[in-house]
Amino acid sequence: MYEFATGVIDVWEKRLLSGLDQERMLKAPDRASAFIVLFDTDLNEVIASNNSNNIEDIFSQDLSGLKKKLTDVLDDKSLLASFLFLRFDAFNLKNVLKKHFFVEETRPFEPFKFSLGTDNLYVKKMAQETEIILKEYQKNGQEIGSRIIEESVDKAYFKVKLFIAKKEKILMEMARLEIDTANLRSFLAKDSQIFLAGGNLSVSQIKGLSQGKEEESSNNLKKFLETLELAFLLESDQKVGGNILIERKLEGYIAKKIFQKEKEKGSGIEKVLSFFQKKMNSYTNIRVILFAKENGLGVAEIEGALLPIN
Numbered sequence: 001m002y003e004f005a006t007g008v009i010d011v012w013e014k015r016l017l018s019g020l021d022q023e024r025m026l027k028a029p030d031r032a033s034a035f036i037v038l039f040d041t042d043l044n045e046v047i048a049s050n051n052s053n054n055i056e057d058i059f060s061q062d063l064s065g066l067k068k069k070l071t072d073v074l075d076d077k078s079l080l081a082s083f084l085f086l087r088f089d090a091f092n093l094k095n096v097l098k099k100h101f102f103v104e105e106t107r108p109f110e111p112f113k114f115s116l117g118t119d120n121l122y123v124k125k126m127a128q129e130t131e132i133i134l135k136e137y138q139k140n141g142q143e144i145g146s147r148i149i150e151e152s153v154d155k156a157y158f159k160v161k162l163f164i165a166k167k168e169k170i171l172m173e174m175a176r177l178e179i180d181t182a183n184l185r186s187f188l189a190k191d192s193q194i195f196l197a198g199g200n201l202s203v204s205q206i207k208g209l210s211q212g213k214e215e216e217s218s219n220n221l222k223k224f225l226e227t228l229e230l231a232f233l234l235e236s237d238q239k240v241g242g243n244i245l246i247e248r249k250l251e252g253y254i255a256k257k258i259f260q261k262e263k264e265k266g267s268g269i270e271k272v273l274s275f276f277q278k279k280m281n282s283y284t285n286i287r288v289i290l291f292a293k294e295n296g297l298g299v300a301e302i303e304g305a306l307l308p309i310n
Contacts, residue, residue, distance in 0.1 A: 064114040091115075
């Protein structure tokens with residue numbers, strides 16, 4: 001499977017934002033100069049047709065095109081596309097629910113145009129699971145607030161993602177890893193202690209890790225620490241903005257894992273996952289670099305926020 005998709009992606013990859021492109025953007029004297037570099041990437045056609053330098057509009061249009069192109073070349077159109085794009089429907093669902101429960105307090109929002117849409121089987125399943133979870137909260141006498149909505153959708157999202165991932169071993173590996181990092185982020189945040197089921201690590205292991213108690217951890221957790229290169233989380237002198245850097249490092253680890261799998265296999269579903277991740281990481285890096293140029297920030301100030309793209 002995925003032989004045709006692999007061949008097509010080999011061609012698409014040649015126009016992705018490269019390390020050299022990124023270096024040119026970083027060395028550019030201002031935003032306008034950095035933006036011009038994007039004309040040498042696969043964003044060129046979107047920029048030309050968009051008649052705007054609004055980067056979010058450009059990314060939105062590019063992702064819409066990417067979803068269509070991937071769906072056209074994938075052997076199992078509903079499975080892998082749903083695994084990749086379901087995250088955007090989770091975001092849409094959170095906003096829809098907040099609008100429903102807090103009509104007067106919620107700002108207007110535009111749903112992601114590149115999401116799977118409410119007709120998708122897995123989106124429907126996620127909405128149903130979220131409804132069940134919310135009713136359980138209400139049954140227990142809890143008032144539905146923004147935090148409850150976020151937690152409910154996250155639980156439903158990962159439950160459905162694990163359901164999709166059962167079809168492919170590599171998808172299950174990535175889904176479980178994503179759950180572990182999501183749990184770690186949650187326990188590092190002072191205002192949230194949600195634990196998502198289905199990951200590799202138990203709640204006690206995640207708590208120990210988030211509290212910097214490596215010496216009290218099991219051998220499995222120590223191995224996890226070494227593998228994920230998360231020793232930096234245990235440092236006591238985290239600087240202001242440390243949470244953003246932690247977030248980027250967690251995202252970066254998952255990306256490196258995907259890229260490693262693709263290099264080992266060279267084709268198949270790993271190739272598709274790697275290409276999609278490179279696209280997503282390039283969006284993040286472009287945002288960061290353009291923001292830095294607009295605000296006069298130097299390269300050293302944003303290096304920790306850049307994600308791997310190859």
